[in-house]
Structure formats: structure tokens, C-alpha cells
Amino acid sequence: MHISELPTPAVVIDRDAVRRNITAMAAVHPGARLRPHVKAHKCTSLAREQYLAGHRSFTCATPNEVLGMVRANVGDDLLLANEVLDADRLHTLAHAQESTRITVAVDSDVTVDAAAMAGLRDVVIDVNVGLPRCGCAPSDAGRLAERARAHGMNVRGVMGYEGHLMMVTDRVEKQRQVHDAMTTLAAAANDVGGDIISAGGTGTFDMFADTEVNEVQAGSYALMDTQYALLELPFEQAMWVVGTIISANDQWKVLDVGLKSLGMDHGNPSITDGSVWFCSDEHITFAGTTARVGDRVRVTPAHIDPTMAMHSVAHVIQDDTVIDTWPIDLRGW
Amino acid sequence: MHISELPTPAVVIDRDAVRRNITAMAAVHPGARLRPHVKAHKCTSLAREQYLAGHRSFTCATPNEVLGMVRANVGDDLLLANEVLDADRLHTLAHAQESTRITVAVDSDVTVDAAAMAGLRDVVIDVNVGLPRCGCAPSDAGRLAERARAHGMNVRGVMGYEGHLMMVTDRVEKQRQVHDAMTTLAAAANDVGGDIISAGGTGTFDMFADTEVNEVQAGSYALMDTQYALLELPFEQAMWVVGTIISANDQWKVLDVGLKSLGMDHGNPSITDGSVWFCSDEHITFAGTTARVGDRVRVTPAHIDPTMAMHSVAHVIQDDTVIDTWPIDLRGW
Secondary structure, rough: OOOHHOOEEEEEEEEEHHHHHHHHHHHHHHHHHHOOOOHOOOOOOHHHHHHOOOOEEEEOHHHHHHHHHHOEEEEEEEEEOOOOOOHHHHHHHHHHHHOEEEEEEEOOOOHHHHHHOOOOOOOOOEEEEOOOOOOHHHHHHHHHHHHHOOOOEEEEEEOOOOOOHHOOHHHHHHHHHHHHHHHHHHHHHHOOOOOOEEEHHHHHHHOOOOOOEEEEEEEEEEEEHHHHOOOOOOOOOEEEEEEEEEEEEEOOEEEOOOOOOOOOOOOOEOOOOEEEEEEOOOOOOEEEOOOOOOOOOEEEOOOOOHHHOOEEEEEEOOOEEEEEEEEEEEEEO | HHHOOOOOEEEEEEEEHHHHHHHHHHHOOOHEOOOOOOHHHHOOOHHHHHHHOOOEEEEOHHHHHHHHHHHOOOOOOEEEEEOOOOOOHHHHHHHHHOOEEEEEEOOOOHHHHHHHHOOOOEEEEEEEOOOOOOOOOHHHHHHHHHHHHHHOOOEEEEEEEEEOOOOOOOOHEEEEHHEEEEEEHHHHEEEEOOOEEOOHHHOOOOOOOOOOEEEEOOOOHOOOOOHHHHOOOOOOOOOEEEEEEEEEEEOOOEEEEOOOOOOOOOOOOOOOEEEEEEEEOOOOEOOOOOOOOEEEEEOOOOOOOHHHOOOEEEEEEEEOEEEEEEOOOOOOO
């Protein structure tokens, strides 16, 4: 099938581009040095490409992502890098750990106790390293580890996500701030014990050389978006939402890709050689290309993660030929 | 089940509030004077409430919304208020018109011809009334109607969406601009013939008294959002995304509702008595409530339409009791 035969809006992933991104990252962080974050693509078929590139351990953001990875039998070591209190979901995760190693992040007495009560075996202590979100105070990490061990759980180490530093554009300043955050994390790791010191994302992936971090949780690098393209990263755009021009006049054109098929929290998407005016539920109004009614146009999302979460399938292309269809099978919670 | 037992994030709809909104709108626009837009909720169960309030005709934004309404057997007269070029989808719609009347918007030679080729019987001419999106030039409407009739199709009239006026806050100025836009639409209707003059949305629902508009396409009024709450409308918030606080400290709290469960194009959501700092994929960081880890918090979305589209079910509540579950069954394209 040619890309122009796809019903639109349609997510397309360039197989060669995604493989180049995976290869480029694996060269910097081979094997267990990278714990790819599946929240960026929510697609076990893409995770399998990462697995085949040598990464056996993965990061997830929701219980459903963990369970989907278990069902698809991708990954030997799954980290739920998020706090969960839902007893039913924790029990389901505990059941799933019979087939795959599952480790859950905890950052409070309540989350430690909930994990223990559900019968989970492995936890990491989630440490706040500057982003105002989850994570305990660094000084509290050792105490929480003791509490988890007192429940009989295995404390594998620490994680700390420096998300507030992803988009710092001055590399020297960014390096300094990442180093400071990871010094905090390393001190907490010393209090906690275990052997995992997990951190990072696509925006900081190459800034851990002088730190004790031993695994990086990047995810967006595989597909990329216009936000991360602002940084100088060795990854290329590998995913687009393809639309059809359904209306046009001398001043503007209208594409059948809208804000229900694009993550909008980082602003408008981009169209090569086009100027995006605004997005509606099912439309982008844009100007500046020679495309006509009926033509297909590729839209580059501003934020890859929520965009993937809005679609049920991704079409894999090589040049302009559709060679495979990957279910986006890790959606939901 | 109590609302606090729902796995989160969870869409909840207050049954009494949604019924009050439906009743308030039906008092202004009874029966066929309102053609409720299902894109705002993507839920046939909610559309059935609107049907029971007397509205037999509905507006849809995607072929899948039309087909879902046909499958659920809700609505006697479905308008696809959007241009479609996909031959397969148009054929499927033509097949579905054997059981339910389906009318498709057209705004160009290409869309007229595609509808005719697929065997669709009924069209409306979509007229641009000022919003830079779909819709033909008003002066071209009559010619397109002739073209459709030459194909043997029935031209039911015109539609024109004044979306650029929804958020004008000065009511006098808004009334003037809506009147001007609808004068344009009425002139096109005169050229086109037929008996439908369809326009409007929740933000302009009560501004058609001195116009020839005979049906209003409002949708958001049933559930509402913080954007429309900025206007003085007789509709109340009837939907929230419920989350669980999964992490907290003296300065901020973290809820398990994030930008993958909230339409973000109109900005951050709101939390009663809380101050939202920012949204991440699966989190809202906020401050200012007395809520603690494990507590449930209701989040009011800034934009209802894309928020509903991110969830597979809505839980119907009365006070704090879950009394029903409605599939959000009109997602996708």
C-alpha cells in the first residue's frame, strides 16, 4: 500500500529513521545502560525494536503499560517509574511479576505500604532531584528504603527524573545543573543501597558521563518531535501524522488532522514549507504550500507522547510504502 | 460504587447536571431547532439523553461518529458537518443511509463529486462565514448546489460555522458579528435552496433570534469546560476527570491526571480551591488544597471535546455514587 492510500489522520513511522535513532542511542547507551521509556510511543512493536537493539529493561508510566509489555512478552525487567495507590492494579502487577520482573517506584510511606500489601517484590525509591512532581525528599530516601525492607521487599536502588532540565538550551549550564541533580541522587542512592541509579530523558541523554547514573530512561528519541528538535540531538524525526487536504482556497488550506489527533501541550504542530495558523478538533488551517485538495501532507507533532496516545495504530513506512502496521497497544491506565 | 472506588484517571458525568443542561438548551431550542453536536462528547448514551429531550437530528464531525450513531440507533437525521474525500468512508456512509438519513457537508467541486460518486443522497453546502477553515466562498454556494443537483443529489440547504465568534466576550459586539455572519449565510441559502440553515455553537447559541438560522449545532453545553465557563451561559459544569493524589509534600501535590487525559489546547485544567502549576503526561502538580495522598480530586478540563476523546468510558454519578457507565464509543475517524 502507498502512504497516499491510508485513511487519514494516520500515524506513520519511518522504519529506517526509527532504526537509525535506536542505533544512535544504543551506541551511546548500550544494553542495560538504557531503560527505554515506553510512554513516549505506547507501542510494544516499537519496544521490540529497542529490545532487538540490546535493551532488555524498560520504563513504564502506567500499570497498563507494564501489563501490555508483559502480555507482549517484551522486556525482562520492567520499571513502573510512577507512584500507584490503586490496590487492584497493584495486585494485578504482583500477579504479573510471576512471568516478568516488575519494579515499582515509591516515594512515601503510603506508596511503600501499598506496594508491600499487594505482594510486590521489587521497588526503587523515587527521589526528587528538582522537578516539582513525584519523588521523596533526598534526605528521606534511606528511611523509605528501610521501611520497604522491613516489609520484606527488595530495594533495587533509586530513580530521579530531572525533567525540569530537559529544555535548558545552554549545554554548559545544562550539564552543570544535571550534574548537581545527579549528585543529589547519588547521595540518596548511597543511603538507599541497591544497584540501580536511574534518571534522564532524551533531552539529557548524553550528560551522565561524570555521574553515578547507570541507566537512562529516554523514550522520545525513537520518534522525536518539534520540541526536542529544538535541541541539538543526534536523532531525526521518524513519526508524522498524515492528513488529507479537504478544503482549500487562495489564502489557506485545511487538513483533516486536528487537536484530537495531536498532543497540543507544547503548542501547534509543524508542516514542512507550510505555516500553521491554528488547530481545531479535526482540522489544521495552514498556508504556504502548493498542495491541493486531496493531497496528503505530513504533520510533525510538537509533543510525541500524547500524540501517540491518541491513535490506535501506527503505519510503518519505508519511503512512501506502508510495510507494516503496529498497534499502539499500551494506551490507557 | 462510590466515586472514590473508581480507578483513576476517570471521567465522571453528573447525571442531574447534564440533564439540567440538556433541559435548559431544549427550552431555548426545542426539537429540531437544535442539532446537537456529538463531537463534544463522542458518547451515544449521552446523545440518547439529548434524543429523549426531543432532539432527533444530530451533528457529527467524523464518519466514525456518524457510523457509531447509526449502530447505536440514536438520531433520525445525521449531519456530517465536515468535508470527506476518502472514497471507502463515503461508501460506508452511503451504505448506512439505508437505515438512517445521512447528510454530508460539501464545499468544493471535488467534495461534491466524491459524495455523488459514493452514492450519497443528501448534502448541505458548507459556506464560509468568517472562520478561516472549511466552507466555500458565499458567492460560490449556488453554483455548488447546482453541481450537486446535476449529480442527482438532494441539496438540503446550507451550514456555516461562525467559530471565530464563540469567545467574543462583549455580547453586543458578538451579537452584531453573529448577525453579519448569518446575513451572509442567509444570502447563500437563498442561492442554494433547500430548507436547512444550520450554524452556531455553545458560545453563540442564543444569538440567532433575528437571523434565518433554523438549527443550532451546539455540543459543549451538555458537559461544559472552563473555556465556555468564561462566558455567561446558563449551563453548568457536568463532567470532571477524577484523579488520585499519589504524592504530596508541604509545597505541592501530584495527581494522577495528566496531559494524556486532558485536552490541553485551551491551556491547563482547573482544580477547585487548588492552583495548577503544570501538567505532565500522567501528572498535575498543584498546590493549595488540604487534600492528602490517596484522596480523590476532581479536575475540570479547559476543553471538553478533546478530553472526552482521550477516554474510553465515562462514569455517570449521582452525588458521589456511580450509577452507570457510558462507553465513549464515537472515538476515532
